[in-house]
Amino acid sequence: MDNEPKTPKPPMGSPMLLLVSIFIVATCGLIYELVAGTAASYLLGDSVTQFSTIIGVYLFSMGIGSYVSKFFSKNLLAWFVQIEILVGLVGGFSSLVLFALFAQVDYFQLVLYVLVSLTGILVGLEIPLLMRILEGRYEFKDLVSKVFTFDYIGALLASIIFPIWLVPKLGLMRTSFFFGMLNIGVAYWVCYKFKNEIAWAKSLFSLATMSFIGLIIAFINANNLVNWTESTLFQEKIIYTKSTPYQRIVLTANNNQYKLYLNGNLQFNSADEYRYHEALVHPAMQQASSKKQVLVLGGGDGLAVRELLKYPDIDSITLVDLDQGMTELFSHNSMLKSLNNNSLTNPKVTVKNMDAFLWLKANNKLYDVIIVDFPDPSNFSVGKLYSNVFYSYLINALQNYGVCVVQSTSPYVARKSFWCINHTMQSVGFKTIPYHNYVPSFGEWGYILALKNKTFKAPQNFDSSFKFITKNVFEQMLVFPKDMDSVYTEVNKLNNQVLVHYFDEDWKHYQQ
Amino acid sequence: MVLLFGASAMSNWACQPNNKYAHIKGKILTGNNKRGHLLREGKFTKPTQTNYFDVVIVGSGIAALSAARKLQQNNITNFTILELDDTIGGNAINGKNEVSAYPWAAHYLPIPNLDDKELLNFLQEHQIITKIDEKGIPNYNEEYVCAEPEERLFINGYWQDGLIPNIGISSEEKKEIDAFFALIKTYKSAIGNDGKPAFTIPNFYSTTDSAYTDLDNISFYDFLKQKGFKTKALFWYLNYCVSDDYGTNLNDASAWSGIHYFAARKGVSGNTEGDTVLTWPEGNAFLAQKLASTLQTHIQKNKLVFEIIPNQQQVEVNYHCFEANTTKQIIAKKVIVCAPQFVNKRIVKNYPEIKNSPFTYSPWMVANLTVNAYTEGTEGQPMSWDNVIFGSNSLGYVNASHQLLQTQKPQQVFTFYLPLNSKTPKEAREEAYEKTYEQWLDIIFEELKQAHPSLVNHVTKIDIKVWGHSMIRPTVGLRKHLKNPIFNEGKNQNIFFAHSDLSGISIFEEAFFQGNKAASQVIKTLANA
Known part of the structure; x- marks a missing residue:
């Protein structure tokens, strides 16, 4: 050396x-x-x-x-x-x-x-x-x-x-x-x-x-x-958690699928959320005679807004979601922004972080289309947002001939709950068109399309770029098999909250 | 400066032992007690100015406002309302903070009976009743109907649904409770020998049949004993009920009033249960404001009426003005005296009958607690409108924020009610006036400790109000004094009385009835004149 x-x-x-x-x-x-x-x-x-x-x-x-x-x-x-x-x-x-x-x-x-x-x-x-x-x-x-x-x-x-x-x-x-x-x-x-x-x-x-x-x-x-225990609970890798004053947000990832949980309840799975959001948004948009002013209540993930932005004739979209933590997350995080196509930062979109009930009561503007995407009615707080009093403010916020749609939990698992929402909306004067589709992450899922002073016309023009919904598919969605078909329910009111009781019973049966 | 600083440092140091409440803001609010007590001293100057009105209404509680509404609806507009305090409403007053409005006393109205037409009309005037169908059944504005969940009771470590004890009590106790309600059912539908209901509201319209009116000559406690009831659960529950509505305990309340609590309400509604209540975050101040909505130009606040002198043709009303510190006089054709009788006996001249009537009033402590949302980990029904703790002396608390429509409430206001009914009203009143803020806080947290052991850590503010004379006590034998003509047809056709104490029961419906009754007499006698 x-x-x-x-x-x-x-x-x-x-x-x-x-x-x-x-x-x-x-x-x-x-x-x-x-x-x-x-x-x-x-x-x-x-x-x-x-x-x-x-x-x-x-x-x-x-x-x-x-x-x-x-x-x-x-x-x-x-x-x-x-x-x-x-x-x-x-x-x-x-x-x-x-x-x-x-x-x-x-x-x-x-x-x-x-x-x-x-x-x-x-x-x-x-x-x-x-x-x-x-x-x-x-x-x-x-x-x-x-x-x-x-x-x-x-x-x-x-x-x-x-x-x-x-x-x-x-x-x-x-x-x-x-x-x-x-x-x-x-x-x-x-x-x-x-x-x-x-x-x-x-x-x-x-x-x-x-x-x-x-x-x-x-x-x-x-x-x-x-949170170690949550990670075992969710059986998935938790990549983000946040406790806001209103809820606990948990985002998980597994095999290229992202799932969002609010207070432990699944809100979407990135793999099949398009089935849910296309079914939520497009039938209502196809019914609407005018599409200029659109209101979204809930839906802080911006995924319903992503679907709405496929209609160039929309002038403005107002999104009212209580939780700033949620809308900020989906406005700024690059991965989540790619899921909702930057919908929340689109110049047509205004985000209001307010309580939907108070906002709607104070609102005096009329909308052509209203999309209602709240969590399921699993407690008395959320149950109010499915009450006849809420729906009477909702119908008053719609233009004459306006259209709205409400996510209405699973008509298969929570059959009474689903039809209770339908009957409650009818009680304030809506003409309702209930429909459902299959979302693998959720199971059979239900929606209530509701029309103000307007008759239903079968939609013809679902865009060919949609990944799930077509004219024929929507026709099938209107058909309810016997095990999900209409049952008698009371109207959900602030002073009876029957929906929360139905929802509890429905899920208890399902879990047993 | 050094001295001042030293003094304040000392006082800070002196406060150290109480620092378990250092994070809680608030105070004891002093109401009109001091102003009212000027009447005892009676040192008022001669009036310097005289005005003339057709009608003077003394007071601005529910009876006074109801009387004024009635006059106005009958085109009598030359009247004035003299109020001692700087707010109107009497027992129906409220406070408000950044979280919620909250009541200081009366806070709900049960769905009224169908034959109380005047009350139904008032409720319809203000869209509290949204419509009355062809069968006469009213529909109520559902934002004002008490929202679910309505009531819960903390018993045996569990929040049960409803206030009637049920969870973990013995079958003997359950049997007694059932037997009591079976008995009540018979009273509810009972009709006296004059064809009138045994129990109804307003109670002026109930029977004079002694089979029922004699129940006023025995205490509720003795009545229950005579009927063979003995279990703790039932006695606690019934004591809670008479405390809630009357501020008295089972021994002081008459059997008539105890039964009336359960048997007189027969409300019917087209869109809600008949046995529910109408309520608002601000309590019955909502109704007081509705009554007063067309009366603003008639109301004079901060006026202490100290002398009402009936003459042959007219009435002299002498009053002190707190703002100007002067004394004035009104010569009126008619006066409606809407103050309670413990005040009237000092101000209405030539009415020895008032002094000789056994009117007594229950003292109360009411506290409004601003609380951050938290979970205590106790099982059962979630937070409700009325939250009561079994075995407690207090009535528990009412969640004033319950009717707020928003879905999420990071902070709420609880109204805590404590009837001071374990001693004579006089003793309890004197004791209550002596208590310090910290002593009241000790009492509040002690009462709620069972159900909410860590509550103190989550409270940011507590304001306290001590009511010296808040409710007429429906004591044994009171009712025969209510029949005195001076309170009914009137001894002098120029002075009429209107206050819920003349119904023997301190509730909105009775105050409303008394106001309307006196106004009708004024309208009639003015027309005759």
């Missing part, structure tokens, strides 16, 4: 410990890459693209790290310890950062790739620095052989335990916190072993201790960070 060190460095003691630390460093490095790939697949869908781009960016960043390593010439041990601490922190907190920022930032991909690059660069520095530290303490051919052997064994171990044990048992967040702690453990060990050679060993010790404590606290509180 040309550049044999002038003064041989002392050997490291047990080579086993050295090999263990290389092994750990290598395992951690691969785990962070897998964490980033998995989180990106959960959050953004399309796992092939996510894994492929993330592996690419990660490996390339490791290359940058290796290149940069030559600029480190002094205090290599101290640098190595610091880099280990940094890797532990950046890698350890990477999944928390990704989940936390997903719903908050407009350019999530940018955050994702910056984080992946940073981790890659730091991990890329580790092995070259370690080799240079060990240079002269071992024979070079031994060194290269051992380091890379354990590097690759670590990678194998990581890739096996990650899907089999870590993700199912620990979850993504705890996995990354745990491996962050391992990185810091290596930093400790190096610090301890070389305390005489590292100038500021003491301060590095305390830095490592603080980082370690931070990760332990995060690990213990991981339950709160991604």
Whole structure:
């Protein structure tokens, strides 16, 4: 060797410990890459693209790290310890950062790739620095052989335990916190072993201790960070949760499907929501003689508005949804915006975050079409929004000859509830046309089309771009099989709330 | 400055022991107690100015406003209403904050009986009744009908539906409750020997048959004992009922009044249950404002009438004006005195009969609590309009925000009612006036603790009002005094009396009836003159 060190460095003691630390460093490095790939697949869908781009960016960043390593010439041990601490922190907190920022930032991909690059660069520095530290303490051919052997064994171990044990048992967040702690453990060990050679060993010790404590606290509180129990409850990966003053919003992802839950009730599944939203919006729009002014009550996800915006003759859409947390989420999050085609930020759309009942009572404008998309009447608060008093304000907000449609729960599971909504709407003077379709995520689903001073004409012109509804399909939707057909119900009033009682009974039967 | 600072630091320090309520804002509101008490001292100057009216109405409670409405509808417009306070409504007053309006006393009207035509007319005038069908059955505005869920009772650790004890009580207790209601059923349909109903509202129209009127000579408690009732659940429930409507306990209330509570209401409605109630966030202030909607130019506030002197042809009304601090006089052809009799005995001259009648009034404490939404984890029926705790001395609380139409209510106002009926009214009244704000808060949280152990952490504001004389007490033997002609045909054809205490029962329907009755007499005697 040309550049044999002038003064041989002392050997490291047990080579086993050295090999263990290389092994750990290598395992951690691969785990962070897998964490980033998995989180990106959960959050953004399309796992092939996510894994492929993330592996690419990660490996390339490791290359940058290796290149940069030559600029480190002094205090290599101290640098190595610091880099280990940094890797532990950046890698350890990477999944928390990704989940936390997903719903908050407009350019999530940018955050994702910056984080992946940073981790890659730091991990890329580790092995070259370690080799240079060990240079002269071992024979070079031994060194290269051992380091890379354990590097690759670590990678194998990581890739096996990650899907089999870590993700199912620990979850993504705890996995990354745990491996962050391992990185810091290596930093400790190096610090301890070389305390005489590292100038500021003491301060590095305390830095490592603080980082370690931070990760332990995060690990213990991981339950709160991604609500562990909910994740088991939903049987899906939770990618976003938020408790607003009004409800708990949970967004999950699985196999490229996104599901939105409000207070634990499924609102939509991205895979088949078009069946629901086309059925909700287009029959009413086909009935309307004028389509200029449209009102949407509820529907803060913007998916009904997406369907409405397919009609160029609409002048304005007013969307009234109580929860600002909901409409903001669907106005700013890039993934959700791609689901609703940016509908909520369309210049024709005005969003009002107000209570629908109060808003409607105070309203004095008339609308051509009103789409009512409230949660199911499972409690007394929501039950009011299906009362005859509410519907009398609704009919007064419609133009003469106006049309409205109300999502009306499942006529199969909640048969009495469905027909109760129908009868309640009739009681205030609507002519009603009940219909239903099949939405795989929901089952048989029902809607009440309601006309003001107008007769029903079978619609002819469903656009060929629609994915579900056609003239023939709609004709079938008007037919109710015997097990879903009309039954006697009382009218739902504020002072009897019979619908909530029906709904309770209907679902109790179904669940038994 | 240093001294001032020192003093305020000291007072802060002195407040430390009470800091469990540091997060709760509010105070005891002092109403017209102090103004009314000026009557006892009687130091008023001679009137400096005299005005002339056909009719003066003294007071602006429900009876007064009802009388004024009736005069106006009969084209008598030369009248004035003199009110002591700076708000109208008497017991039907309210407060309001950023969360909700809330009542300070009377807060609901049961669906009225079909033969109370005058009341049905008033309700129809203001679209509270939306239509009356060809059979005479009214439909009510459903925004004003008490929304579901209406009532719940916290009993044996569970919120049950309805107030009649049911969950976890013994079969013996259940049997007694059933037997009591079977007995009530017979009274409800009973007709006296004069062909009039045994119990009805207004009770002026009920029978004079002694088989029923004699029930006023025995206490409700003794009546129940005589009938063989003995279980705790029934006695607690009935004590709750007479406390709710009358502010008295079972021992003081007459059997007649106790039965009347259950047997006199026979409301019928085309679009709701007949046994429900009409209610508003602001309580009966809603009705007071409707009554007053055409009376604004007639109402004079902050006027203390201290002397009503009947003369041969006319009546002298002397009153103190708080704003100008002057004394004035009105010479009126007729006066309708709508103050309670404990006031009238001081201001109406030459009427010793009033002094000699045994009118007593129940003191109350009412508190309005602003509460952040939270869940306590107790099972059963969710938050209702009326929320009562079994075994409690209080009446529990009414959710003033219940009728608000909005679906989500991050904050609500609860009106907590505490009848002070465990001692004589005088003792209870004096004790109540002495209590500090913190002492009242202790009482409130103690009463609600069973059902809401962590309530104190979720309350942001509590205002308190102590009513010294809020309701006439339908005590044993009161009713024979109500027959006194001075309160009916009138001793002097220029002075008429109208107040719910003259019905012996403090409810909206009776006050409305009394006002209409006195106004009719005024209309008749004015026409004869």
